[in-house]
């Protein structure tokens with residue numbers, strides 16, 4: 001069984017998923033970062049494959065992507081890093097990235113290598129459900145690396161039905177119509193959207209992402225849905241050099257004290 | 262029609278809509294609105310009236326006698342440089358602003374490279390009383406200063422794109438990001454690029470160019486078709502417009518693309534030669550990218566051609582060998598610009614100069630050809646001055 005499905009069986013609530021940019025801040029940090037996140041109670045990781053032109057991302061992920069590319073990050077290096085993670089960990093791993101690098105790599109080869117290296121799922125935000133049905137579904141059906149689609153408050157009912165039909169691990173609910181990295185609180189209108197989404201009949205778990213940056217917003221994600229995905233806030237904390245234990249503790253609302261030397 | 266778009270928004274294998282879910286609602290809204298007006302007579306009338314009285318269309322088809330003599334061919338110039346604001350770009354912005362108005366939009370955004378599309382957008386926004394933001398790469402803001410001033414004078418806000426190579430590609434990224442964050446704004450894309458329906462829509466609004474060429478050429482020569490049409494391609498909107506009504510005819514379609522310092526120098530924007538299949542700005546097309554699928558920063562002396570992709574229609578025309586491509590270096594374009602200035606008294610835009618440089622590449626002996634003179638050179642004087 002897919003590690004993501006296993007996770008939700010074991011832990012149906014308060015799932016904490018963290019997004020990291022592969023190869024950031026240093027090329028070989030990916031493995032240690034993932035292992036340390038797991039040690040500190042993170043349930044799932046999304047590993048971002050850096051792209052030169054990340055259209056849906058705000059400045060934080062844009063700049064971490066550029067640093068990773070300057071560090072020499074590539075998809076093949078990432079597969080080797082994932083193999084190294086898999087020697088020590090069974091944490092569910094979702095790869096997230098824009099379609100172009102994957103397409104250039106060759107989608108079929110990419111899926112094959114995902115399967116071989118122990119990737120559990122993919123998020124490719126610019127493959128819309130229409131393009132998926134038109135050209136890529138058949139290929140995905142041959143591999144055990146399911147695609148997770150984004151759903152936003154503006155996704156129509158008809159589309160949502162389609163998306164549900166094509167999903168097998170979890171639904172990625174985008175908190176707001178925005179690029180990644182917003183740091184404000186959720187507005188009253190957003191809470192109404194969340195309530196609406198919560199009332200939908202969905203067989204799969206729902207994780208909320210975009211704009212989750214502190215314990216309060218993470219708690220909101222857990223109250224309405226099955227957990228939250230933190231991206232830009234973690235990247236920022238990496239840049240600042242904050243210990244992972246502190247970051248995760250803060251997000252989960254657990255007071256942690258860094259030992260002072 | 263062999264080269265029309267299919268129901269999924271593809272020209273052959275190129276096109277489609279590769280957009281994040283966040284953009285789906287505004288793109289869907291646009292698609293519905295566009296198809297509602299595409300064949301609507303009232304809409305067409307408003308569009309044509311503005312083109313006539315405001316833009317100054319039809320633009321002349323000018324027989325370039327001295328140039329013809331020099332190259333031993335019958336060369337006609339489609340004078341898009343005589344449009345209001347100085348380039349073909351306004352054909353598209355007039356169409357899209359009318360559509361935006363119909364959709365009840367209040368705020369317009371656009372990206373621009375050379376600044377011609379930015380000016381054309383700022384212009385129609387002023388005309389319609391709409392708010393206008395134009396995203397422009399920092400590098401382009403510097404090299405196209407007169408157009409930045411024009412946009413500001415027209416009341417538009419020019420927002421510098423500081424990411425990546427700070428040119429057209431990055432300005433487009435920034436415009437798309439702004440659209441994600443503000444989905445109720447209307448995004449006027451400036452070329453036949455972007456997710457479906459943009460490539461089709463922009464080609465539709467630019468097709469007036471070849472519609473006029475046909476009528477004018479017939480009036481002047483009695484010929485239904487020219488032997489060849491030549492146009493420069495950045496994203497490909499002026500070429501799409503100039504080719505449109507000849508796609509299914511016995512007419513050679515010739516694309517001039519920007520070779521920059523030279524195709525092999527690493528400082529080029531020759532997408533058809535250097536590009537491979539991929540996804541850029543929401544559509545599948547040819548683009549310049551690394552082995553790892555990272556988009557490469559192009560180079561061209563002309564800001565309007567300094568783009569690592571090409572519209573999906575052109576990718577399809579090139580792939581099926583319907584169109585022939587010539588890569589023109591910076592120097593060849595400048596030489597062609599000086600040549601046209603001195604033989605015909607017309608200073609072309611640097612972009613358009615690339616199309617004229619094709620005359621040096623192949624012989625059109627005794628043929629009747631049309632060169633699309635997509636814009637005038639006022640904006641490029643600071644570049645030209647370096648060569649005086």
Ligand SMILES: Cc1ncc(COP(=O)(O)O)c(C=O)c1O
Nearest residue numbers: 377452495496497498499565636
């Ligand atoms: C005069 C002129 N010609 C051509 C272009 C290139 O665009 P396209 O290929 O869409 O016609 C531009 C773009 O700015 C331009 O200003």
